[in-house]
Amino acid sequence: MDKNYDPQALEQRWYQHWEQHGYFAPSGQGEPYCIVIPPPNVTGSLHMGHAFNNTVMDLLIRHARMCGKDTLWQVGTDHAGIATQMVVERRLAGQGTSRHDLGREAFLEQVWQWKGESGDTITRQLRRLGSSCDWSRERFTMDDGLSQAVTEVFVRLHEQGLIYRGKRLVNWDPVLQTAISDLEVVSEEEQGHLWHIRYPLSDGSGHLTVATTRPETLLGDSAVAVHPDDARYRDFIGKTVSLPLCGRDIPVIADAYVDPEFGTGAVKITPAHDFNDFAVGERHGLERINVMTPDAHINDQAPAPYRGLERYVARKRIVADLEAAGLLESVKEHRLMVPRGDRSGAVLEPYLTDQWYVDLTRETQPDGRPGGMAAITRPALDAVRSGRIRLLPDNWEKTYAQWLENIQDWCISRQIWWGHRIPAWYDGDGNAYVGRDEAEVRRVHGLGPQVALHQDEDVLDTWFSSALWPFSTLGWPQPTPEVERYYPTSVLVTGFDIIFFWVARMVMMGLPFAGEVPFRTVYVHGLVRDHEGQKMSKSKGNVLDPLDIIDGVELEALVAKRTAGLMQPQMARSIEQATRKQFPQGIPAYGTDALRFTFASQATLGRDIKFDLARCEGYRNFCTKLWNAARFVLMNTDGLPAPGEVGPVSHGPAERWIRRRLADTIAAVDSAIAEYRFDYVASAIYDFAWGDYCDWYIELAKPVMQDPQADAARVLGTRQTLIEVLEALLRLAHPLIPFITEEIWQQVAPRAGRQESGSIMRAPWPRPGDFTDDAQASDAACAEIAWLQGVTRAVRNLRSELNLPAGKAVAVELAGGGAHDRDLSATHAALLGRLARIERLTWVDADSAQPAAVALQGELAVRVPLAGLVDPAAEVERLDREIAKLDQFITRAEAKLGNPSFVDKAPEQVVATERARLGEFSDQRATLAAQRARMAALG
Structure with missing residues (x-):
């Protein structure tokens, strides 16, 4: 072995050896043990969450492999529809073209080319982490086998009436111009306004004042709502108001959804542009008026003066027109949650479009008649309640159940090109036909060649294909040996943030299509935060790259990484200063094992x-x-x-x-x-x-x-x-x-x-039994070594308290104890001398008057005579200096924690850290004070 440990010299060498020799492949013998990797995005790179998640999975897999189980760690990546399309579109923009210039087929060729060149970054990085996945079985959600599985599930669900196409509100990204999932919505509190607008009563008898944060949606209002128990508005219910700037009369309705304490207690209802308003509109049969285009401009449903205006330009114009008409009562500052797309950063719109949905709420009995159990969600709920699936920690079972019990239908269509294209075809009249391919559609529905068909332009949500991951990666819908042997999988390791989006949906799909739950145990882990408990984010400058920890990174390179892409110079400077202070030498190479x-x-x-x-x-x-x-x-x-x-x-x-x-x-x-x-x-x-x-x-x-x-x-x-x-x-x-x-x-x-x-x-x-000797002899040996350790530690602690040089041998006295202690001291005198650096070990009477520092080991007193070892006065002086330093630390910490501004405004973890520091300082002071008292008594 080399004299020095150098992880960089051995880690990649051993990983290549393992992979080349096929050590990660299943043995085919023993009890099956399978884990499917949560498929990372093909556009992604290793982050701290991946590093933690894969460490846990690899520990489980390596342990099971060594226990003789037939282990399969199924690996693969997700095609990440929106993210990948954005990467390739930016690449094309740099070349002066766009996907629309290329057309769909040529664009998809560009995506596959990018995937071949750059799409394996994260899998290379997972290897650096030591992940012992079976790379020979690596899958991709867009490969032929998984695409077949996706089509098969879609068609079967449609045949059962559990997939339908309908016009409903979705989270709409006006930049990407597609529906997105809730997981891709980032809602943060921002500064906005609350506009109080007068809606005149149609009979001219007065007006209602309505409060809104989005005045531009006024153009699509269908009603004004008040709470049925709000005495202020009881006489207005059933009347109509004239919608400002639009010339339409709309009703005043009563609905318990309205919060009488918010704004004026009267709210505008815009069913086509607000999720809550959509539900109110459903209850009251209100018209849904969509007044926006896919790119968030005002469409032709609105009055002429506003058509074609971008939404925020229209907002300014509408506010100005309301003020000119005397209908703007007031404008107030207002903090509100603003939803943005995590990819584009654009403010999202609730948008009314035709989309494909999985029906998660329909009730059916086992024979298909209405009523009874929810066709998809009830079995998924029962699987956890019955114990067939265990979530760890078990508090997540309640969260899982609450979501399934309050679930909404799942929007599965996306208006992009990269992904699994929806297997539906339309004729010239707009009739939709679902099938595994166009030939099947024509055959099943009797559509001859004279009937022109075109396939749906949309693709499926990536969570749809990911929901099939535990069985599609094993070869389903084909009856493969892998499905037979490794499904259900053994354990799923995942973060809490995708329990709904992924875990629950895998259970929903696994039960009806693979015939069993997809896994037996779900290990749910939390977020990886920084050392102060703060969430890692680029804007905070506290992101750590696992590869930087493994390989090390110089300070300048670390600063450049943390400030890259930050638009605000002041923020970049702040992050640079904090980085230089925290890592003045950069980050050293710790290696993967550490x-x-x-x-x-x-x-x-x-x-x-x-x-x-x-x-x-x-x-x-x-x-x-x-x-x-x-x-x-x-x-x-x-x-x-x-x-x-x-x-x-x-x-x-x-x-x-x-x-x-x-x-x-x-x-x-x-x-x-x-x-x-x-x-x-x-x-x-x-x-x-x-x-x-x-x-x-x-x-x-x-x-x-x-x-x-x-x-x-x-x-x-x-x-x-x-x-x-x-x-x-x-x-x-x-x-x-x-x-x-x-x-x-x-x-x-x-x-x-x-x-x-x-x-x-x-x-x-290794097994405990391999190292279990005769129990009686083993117990006696453990007791003997425990005695030896106790005396050694006592001497070492006394040496530390006396601040003696490490190399200085000391005389030690033993007092009290019994015959057993004397026998052991005689047996191990030489060993004690070596371990505790004792020059002379003697027994003395317990009441010896010689000054000594004493430590007790049960009834045995371990004594270090002080004569000639320490100067009590000098030691008291040294301890006084140490105590004074601690007093300064304690005073500062107490002042901080006594400041309400710090306690109330600082992050909870920062306050907790300060309290812990105060406790440590106080404990250290108590120890030193006890030492000082002993020294003072000797003086």
């Missing part, structure tokens, strides 16, 4: 992940510690006989103890994985490897191996235990830190008699 360890250590079930680079530093140090320990073990086990050639072997208490600790750690890791507590996995491995094995057992082994008088059988047992425990530890840690464990294992395995598998990832998972 990043994965960090994610696992923070994977607390059901909580967001506060990612702190300081933890990466700690786990990089862990990898270095493991590396150095392995080098020591290899140097001290060179020439170790093969297990079958070993002569007499003797195990001392240290060997029995470390084997017992290993067995307990394996059991703890097994339990944690079963409970999806990956933070427990990380802590159990860390504590055993760093604490038990490196800090204790190796130190306990050194005197045995270095003693020329030691019994040969004992030396052999020590060397054998060193290598066997290390080899098992590497297997235990492999799912978490795959690269370093493979590199070390390749050299350790032959000495431990494990060469048959070729790779650690194919070696068997």
Whole structure:
């Protein structure tokens, strides 16, 4: 092994080795275990959410593989309809052309060309993360097999009457000119206005004042609504008002939807331009008047003066005309939630269009008659309630149920070109025919060649194809061996934000088409936030790139990445200053294993992940510690006989103890994985490897191996235990830190008699029983080592309290205790001297008058005589300085937390961090004050 641990030198080399040797492919033997990857967008690149998500999946897959299961990690990417089309359209714009110039077929050729050249960025990056997916089975939502599945599901649902075409409101992006899903809507509070407009009563007897945030939609009003119990307007119900600027009379209606406290308590109802108004219009049979074009200009349904105007230009014109007519009562500042498209950034319009829908609300009985269970949603709801699917943490089951119980029909059509084109054809009269292809449509409906047909121009929502992912990737609708063996899949790992958009829809589709739930368990994780708990965003300048953490990045490059594309110079300067302050040396290269360890250590079930680079530093140090320990073990086990050639072997208490600790750690890791507590996995491995094995057992082994008088059988047992425990530890840690464990294992395995598998990832998972010795002897050994550790820690703590130099040996006295303590002190006197740097160990009477620093271990008193060690007066002076510093920190923290402005306005996580800091300072001060009191008493 090289002297220094260098992750960059080994990680990519080992990944290529694994992939080239086909180690990621299913074995075909054992219990099936399958995970389907949440398909990342083909336009995407690795972000912290991907890195966390894939770390969890890879840990599960590698563990299952080593447990002898037939593992398939099904990988693939999503065609990301809107996102991909935007990427290619921008590319064409740079060439001075557009998709409309090219036409549909030529444009799609350009998209496929882009996909071939640049569409595998994220899959290359997932490899860097160590993801052991079966790349030989990589799928794409637009490949032939998945496209066939999409068409098949659409046609079957249509045949069952569960897909229909209808005119309803959708989230409409006027820049992209397509409907978009709720997930693609970003609603943020912005500053706006509330216009109070007078609507004159048609009989001339007065007016109603209506409050609105969008005066331009006045052109499509169908009514004014008031609450039925609002006494102010009871006499107005049933009358009509003259719609300002339009010359139409519209009714005043009563509806409980109206909030009497908002605005004036009277609201305009525009069914074609507001989702709530649409519902009101349905209840009252109101006319739907669409007054906008797809690009958000005023159309010919509106009065002539406003036709053709862009919506915000029309708003200004309408407000001015209302004011001129004396109908504008007032304008007030108003904060409101504004929905924008996440791709275009444009303000969205509720827009009335013809779209295709999946019927998620129709009630049918099993024989198809009306009434009974909802055809698609009820089985999906029952699958979770019955326990056939388990969501972790289980509080998400309530969220899942609430959404399904209040679900609306699913708009599945999009007005773009890249995607699965809707399998519907129209004749000259506008009649729609659905089929698997045009030939089937003509055959089934008796349409001869004389009937001209044209296919629907729209494509399907990408969530439609993603809903089929667990079974379409396995070859459905063909009866493939993969569907038979690996469906249902074992576990789904996903974020909480797509429980509705993806998880629920996979259950809806899996049950009727694949005949079973798509997965047994759903592990729902939170967001990856920064170290202060803030959501990562480019505008905040706190985004971390996983590859920068793995490979490192220089400061100037990091600044350039964080400020790229920011339109506001002031924001860019602020982010640059913060970045330079936080990372004055850039980000060092931590390697993939350290990043994965960090994610696992923070994977607390059901909580967001506060990612702190300081933890990466700690786990990089862990990898270095493991590396150095392995080098020591290899140097001290060179020439170790093969297990079958070993002569007499003797195990001392240290060997029995470390084997017992290993067995307990394996059991703890097994339990944690079963409970999806990956933070427990990380802590159990860390504590055993760093604490038990490196800090204790190796130190306990050194005197045995270095003693020329030691019994040969004992030396052999020590060397054998060193290598066997290390080899098992590497297997235990492999799912978490795959690269370093493979590199070390390749050299350790032959000495431990494990060469048959070729790779650690194919070696068997360690079992507690492999390291369980005689229980009575094991218990006694653990008690003996615990005594040794307790005394050693007591001496070390006293040395630290006394601020003694690390290399200074001290005299130690023992008092109290019993015969057992005296026997152990005699047995381990030399070892204690080495571990705690003791120059002389003696027993004294418990009431010894000699001044000493004392620590208790049960009834045993561990004493460090102070004569000649410390100057009490000088030590008091030093402690006073340390306490004074802490007092300053405490005063500042208390002032901050006592400031209502800070507590009320600062982010919750920042306040919590400040409180934690205050607690730490207070604890440190209490410890130092106790030390000072002891020193003062000696003076």
